[in-house]
Amino acid sequence: MRRLRAWFLLPGATIMAVLFFAPLLIVVLYSFLSRGAYGGVELPWTASSYTRVFDSLYLAILWRSIWVSALSTAICALLGFPLALYIARAGSNRTLLLNLVMLPFWTSFLIRIYAWMFLLRDTGLINSFLLAVHVIRQPLPLLFNTGAVILGLVYGYLPFMVLPLYATVEKLDPSLLDAAADLGASPAITVWKVIVPLSKPGILAGSLLVFIPCLGAYLTADLMGGGKSVMIGNVVQNQFTTSRDWPFGAAISLLLMAVALLVTRVIGRKGEQLL
Amino acid sequence: MKRFLALYASVAYAFLYVPLLVLGAFSFNASRIAVWQGFTWQWYRNVFRNEALLDGTIHSVVIALGATILATASGTLAAYAIWKRSAPLLTNSLYLSLLTPEIVTGVSLLAFFQWAFRYLHLQLGLDTVILAHVSFCLAYVVLVVIARLRTMDSSFEEAALDLGATEWQAFRHVTLPLLWPGIVAAALLCFTVSFDDYVVTSLVAGVNSETLPMMIYAMARRGVSPEVNALSVLITVALGALILLAGRLERR
Amino acid sequence: MQPLLELRGLTKDFATHRAIDTIALAIARGEFFSLLGPSGCGKTTTLRCIAGFETPNAGDILLDGRSLVPLPPYRRNVNTVFQNYAVFPHLTVQQNVAFGLERRGVNNGAITRKVRDALALVELTGKETRYPNQISGGEKQRVALARALVLEPELLLLDEPLSALDPKLRKQMRIELKTLQARVGITFLFVTHDQEEALSLSDSLAVMNSGRIEQVGTPRELYRQPASRFVAEFLGEINWIDQVALRPESLNISKNHPGGGIKALPATVQTTTFLGNRTQLRTTLANGRECVIEVQDAAQNIGPGEQVHVWWRTSDEIHIPNP
Structure with missing residues (x-):
């Protein structure tokens, strides 16, 4: 058995070693090198990229990314909770309703962002309509701002919140709700005092599943925020492409990863639990 | 309470679907x-006549097929090994790769x-994209396959060994068929x-290996174009058909 | 004569506890042998060590005088009927029974013939093309039996095979199992926690308790001459009167003292329960102890609260060495 198991682990372990850890190691090394004259990296070793990371400009962007992600996560939880509750009580339609939440996830993420751009642009459907019926004279600035980024993130990751929430709400014993009602709690009080506290594991799991991708979001910020709503992921991309400052990009990447890991630790789930 | 929830749910479903339905509807708009x-097939005709888009589609399919085969095969084997006896090092690595933001995966x-x-005197191309995709797909495969293995009774495999199957034969003739849906x-x-x-691909793709999402991205940045609407409908329909097909395979 | 299976000082430790503790056992060829004990006593672990799913920490397992311990499960001429049957859900009845023969590289003609015979033996002819989800629990049980027996093992291990069946079917399968064993002549090692099953099926049995074997013998010996209080109590209801133990059916009851030379004690009837072929009376002795009596003659007109005499023959007394 031992031999067979070793052979089975080999391809996966090789992929992780060569295509995950080796690249990560290179990023660590690069973060301590100097910027090359024509891009890339060169000697000498230096920690100057790290001192630049703590420049107030980049810390401000990091901070922005954190609160935009936190706000998106909170909105997802607020929007997702009643939906999960409704699906859990929908009887025989539950699977269908849950699949309907997950279905957009199976279509392209890029297309979902484009769908909102189509609605929100200056020449998009909403502005065109409002101009045509003469409600406005100038197009409303609906796209390319932080609000649009948050909308895009919520739209993109809402299914990730609903799924774990549904899993916990669905397991709640209905007699607990009857008991609360019997003891004189109104439906709203029952939700707030009984259902929400008992759904804590689902809320935490969902928050993690939404917060982590939001924090590293690149595409949503790039397309819906325009150049105006920069998040930390966009800074990383920019350093590796346009600015060609790889050591600095590498240092920010590691900072971003550190924040993601820290948040995961705080929310308190371990690898073995998730896998 | 119940009425409020029902009303709320219909608004939520509208939020999820109206943007996509509007996008689809306007792929048939004559303007x-x-x-x-007014109604037109013009944008669909344009999409099918566009050779660059056709190349992009071929690239995307080749990459997705290559990455799927490699990641599914190695991920299934790894999941099975982890299920047999925990492998904390690999498990934690996979977990870390799941937590790594896509943009960081891409630049590294x-x-x-x-x-x-x-x-090595090689260049970025389709092969580098495939390898990059395998790198982040592996954790998904292990996650899904392990979930399936956990619902499986280990006595099936013991029964196979008991009846004279070697470990490999037990995996090949009993566990693998039972694992098929996963x-x-x-x-x-x-x-x-x-x-x-898009994110990882755009960073590691070579000059001549532009993919469909890269083209959609470029078109989306340029402005509203009904061709993108038509293309979106086509991709969604194709992926939908694939999911239905997979559902059939799964139930077999 | 050399036993077919011999366990020598077999020991198995798990992370937190010792599951089996230096047990020794010998099973003769052709026997129907049962391992009886409460759940967690180590009987299933013993079975899994013999099948090869667990590696013992110490001791040896000999089949026909050769050690099984270094062999993987697929090289042992021992087959198992699992508690939940473990009939492969993706294979038909026919394919399930053929599974082991195919692994041995038996030619197709022989496979077809052997599978047909095995299915006839367990009365499943006609169900060859069914999948496990299209047959009943009892039929799955038969598939599991046929699948193991078709390989003609020297020893068949049965891990609580009847526990997943409903009570009526369980009784019927019990009879069939006994007939089947007599017909095929293969040695059966049967693990169960049901003393009625063990007593009615076995040629001999061993009672296990917390990793150790308490006693080995024929069902009659164990029931009549238990070596320990545990065995006495596990094999059926028993009353402790003075220094001896008495089974409920050894006790008699009468309104008056049965007369000189017969051991008797006064008692008060608490409840009477009619059980069809017998009546059970729960009484309290003068010293306050409860005493359960089962009598054939249900006509005795004795009701709760009545003062009676409980009497027995000295030959029915059970003397336990160290109670």
């Missing part, structure tokens, strides 16, 4: 601007390929994630 001016692979190619689900997830990926 380039977002005002309805870019840096790695650039560094490796200095010695493997199909994992492969489907890999395929859609790989087919859809």
